[in-house]
Amino acid sequence: MAKVAVVTGSGGGLGKGIAQRLAKDGFHIVLNDINQELLDSTLKEFKAEGIQVEGVVGDVSKREDQFQLVSQAAEAFGQLDVFVNNAGLEVVGPFLDIEENQLNKAFSVNVNGVVFGTQAAAEQFIKQKTKGKVINACSIAGHESYEMLAVYSATKHAVRSFTHSSAKELAKHNIRVNAYCPGVADTSMWTRIDEEMIKYNPEMKKGDAFKEFSSGILLGRPQEPEDVANLVSFLASDDADYITGQAIITDGGIVFS
Numbered sequence: 001m002a003k004v005a006v007v008t009g010s011g012g013g014l015g016k017g018i019a020q021r022l023a024k025d026g027f028h029i030v031l032n033d034i035n036q037e038l039l040d041s042t043l044k045e046f047k048a049e050g051i052q053v054e055g056v057v058g059d060v061s062k063r064e065d066q067f068q069l070v071s072q073a074a075e076a077f078g079q080l081d082v083f084v085n086n087a088g089l090e091v092v093g094p095f096l097d098i099e100e101n102q103l104n105k106a107f108s109v110n111v112n113g114v115v116f117g118t119q120a121a122a123e124q125f126i127k128q129k130t131k132g133k134v135i136n137a138c139s140i141a142g143h144e145s146y147e148m149l150a151v152y153s154a155t156k157h158a159v160r161s162f163t164h165s166s167a168k169e170l171a172k173h174n175i176r177v178n179a180y181c182p183g184v185a186d187t188s189m190w191t192r193i194d195e196e197m198i199k200y201n202p203e204m205k206k207g208d209a210f211k212e213f214s215s216g217i218l219l220g221r222p223q224e225p226e227d228v229a230n231l232v233s234f235l236a237s238d239d240a241d242y243i244t245g246q247a248i249i250t251d252g253g254i255v256f257s
């Protein structure tokens, strides 16, 4: 029986790349996104490629949506094996300017979303009495703390901490929890970060912030979704069965920890 993986926020960006790779690895895939249109178009694309796939629209920051997502995945394919808490969003700007609603939204999606997703997935794994894997989107900003990305960095540090503590609590249930920490990938998230950053620096033009952040990458190029998917593929595989509670950096050489 094929294994089943849920990837949140997989209508586009890194999540879509991860879902494509896990499909290649032989998983049945459940896509999720808050953006119905994006989800539908990715779902269509996956189906055209012959992938066994379902799509569930939902907001990861809502606990009931996350439990609904897991229950629809189990209903569609009979079980759950891997749950990737990928959905996340950025907040850009000097923290002195950050407003309460921005702070709440960032924590609600990036942190609450990961906690609810892990609760929903773990409950299903425990019910199934099977091995389970939770894989969280952290970031280099979960290891290093960046100016202009203070709130975002705080949410990703929280994800790294929760990866450690949930791994400790869930090991006795045969559940591993790990995280992938990407560097600088040219997704719609970075398009928005770039737009915001240049507002604070009149000498910068479109693309300059992205260029500046990626200029120091040792391996000489920004990250592609496939680079991130390679790590997630490994973490989702049996080869990673002896790894839990780790937040592993994949950034081409930016942050060293």
Ligand SMILES: NC(=O)c1ccc[n+]([C@@H]2O[C@H](COP(=O)([O-])OP(=O)(O)OC[C@H]3O[C@@H](n4cnc5c(N)ncnc54)[C@H](O)[C@@H]3O)[C@@H](O)[C@H]2O)c1
Residues within 6 Å of the ligand: 008, 009, 010, 011, 012, 013, 014, 015, 032, 033, 034, 035, 038, 058, 059, 060, 061, 086, 087, 088, 089, 090, 109, 137, 138, 139, 140, 181, 182, 183, 184, 185, 186, 187, 188, 189, 190
């Ligand atoms: N792009 C990077 O350079 C980078 C670096 C480090 C970490 N990350 C992390 O990787 C993850 C994916 O990033 P990305 O660059 O692909 O972002 P993205 O903005 O390009 O894509 C995120 C996807 O998540 C969806 N989404 C947003 N809020 C949601 C919600 N509440 N519920 C369900 N879906 C939601 C969006 O509609 C979108 O399709 C994020 O957690 C991000 O913090 C990205």
